[in-house]
Amino acid sequence: MADVARVAGVSSQTVSRVSNGFPGVNEETREQVLVAMKELGYRPNSAARALKRGEFRTIGVITFTLSTTGNIRTLEAIATSAAQEGYAVTLLPVAVPTQDEVRGAFSRLGELAVDAVIVIMEVHLLDAARLPLPPHVNVVVADSDAGDRYTVVDTDQAGGSRDAVEHLLGLGHRTVWHLAGPAESYAAQRRTDAWRAALTDARRETPPLVRGDWSADSGYRAGLRLAEQDNCTAVFVANDQMALGLLRALQESGRKVPDDVSVIGFDDIPESGSFLPPLTTVHQDFAEAGRLCVEGVLRQVRQSETERGTTLVPTRLVVRQSTAPPPVR
Template identity: 75%
Template sequence: MSLTRSDAGGPGDPPARRARRVSMADVARRAGVSAQTVSRVSNGHPGVVDSTREQVLAAMQELGYRPNSAARALKYGQFRTIGVILFTLATVGNSRTLEAIVDHAAEEGYAITLIPVAVPTRDGVLGAFTRLGELAVDAVIVSMEVHLLDAATVNLPVGVPVVVVASDADDRYVVVDTDQVDGARRAVRHLLDLGHRTVWHVTGPEGSFVAERRATGWRTTLEQAGRPVPPLAHGDWSAESGYRAGLALADEPDCTAVFAANDQMALGLLRAFHEKGKVVPRDVSVVGFDDIPDSASFIPPLTTVHQDFAEVGRRCVERVLRQVRNKPVEPGTTLVPTRLVLRESTARPPA
């Protein structure tokens, strides 16, 4: 299989002399036509007689011609590619959002290039933005859930359309996000409506915008209802951290309802309560956030706040492509609504 390329020879190194790839000129020579005719055939343009077209096609086949996308992009000034900057695919939210972005971009004929930020430090982010300048992308979607955006935005290349997901970048940017605050409100209201006196909360890692917003929704809902606000339990999105939080919560005598900032931590809670002999939902009610597919199979199936990842992805792509196409896009935040999915992990509080 094809060892065409030579030693790395990237920018910075002298480009190694390589077996030149077959170009339009080669095909043209072989087919006995001009390069322009090859171009026309290659792009399906009209005005080429069938016999000629076939000769060209045959020549392409024989030579294994592949159009050079660099040259094409240089000509068109576009790559039909969107860059996505993110920290990790390990969280369900990130990977589902990415999938939605990929799918909708594909519908529009755009591919996605991932620009990972290895370490979520300031330098890491700056590095990603720098690399961005060298990358073959027409626009960028930034998915950063930690407090590093400000440091980084300074460096956002001018002239590249940008859409930001799941952050609270200021209004100069185009932002798309799930309505975290309202989602949390729904979760808390549901528990309150069931008769629970108050609701405990297991939050996400420090510095996470998303975690902060969900906690805000939780706190303000309690305050507005005039309920006491219990101390916050800290997690890091992982089931394991939810388990640890649950072990502690199980010892709180008046804890009858817990809202976990994501489904994975809710899973940990369920296990902790189970081990401590507390029956969900008889003794404690649990609500999650995300509605990952697995949550319907937890024991018991989890009541949770459904995030419409597909819609978030769709809107990101739509808004970023509007910019690429020079259509007006006003900065500001687009919120995608959530909905509460009722399953079996919530009930009235024990009498």
């Protein structure tokens, strides 16, 4: 910085103000400093800045899996939103969602120097359900039921699921089967609960629950079983990947979609419109969820206030060619 000041003919304080983007430096002086910086190859020392300001402009992200569409797209949105705010993202995957593992993750993030933490809590195991996050840490939790203790951002899982079931009932189906996600998943459980509640409210029979693991392979295996159910004319699938496998199984079993069986998914992945037939599904706004996570955690950083409660990101039903009225018998 002293070298830049000497070459530009200004004080070190002026160089600092230009480097940090502060106002109050006239344009000619600013240009002199920038030219000197370029000539000398000067780059501000981010570590020194962090020590001086007491902030690192970095957000830590703890996630329990990178194998699901929701987590990947939420993480992408978090990284994009953080970059727009001038923050970097440090990712720390946790293999097993136990309290000890998560405490260790927070400890490691502390060593890496972050200003705040976003926890993408996809897996909802018993020993992590009441996760005691460290005190005095700026935290936002995604996809969790911890709204009474932390700032939470979540998709409207229940509303989207109810829309899916009501769409199928509205087409004339007597009931709706459900291919659910894994039992330990919070999102899967919310979708299952909403499916069951929608059928109960409509006074319809609730078929036996069929469960998968989010993968297309599990959807295919479940689809082979559902194809054997003659009274199955409509299936609400907890995500689009399992719906893809289900579509294949129904086709191989001679059950036409949507003539014999209507299928509706959840997520609205980019490929869902290219399924055969194009998939009716519930659209999740992952970009908005990621943006709200960053907005919430930075509000805590800047205002030193912790807000508790849950912000729900609305869903919307995208109707394509995989749903239709039931066959006439």
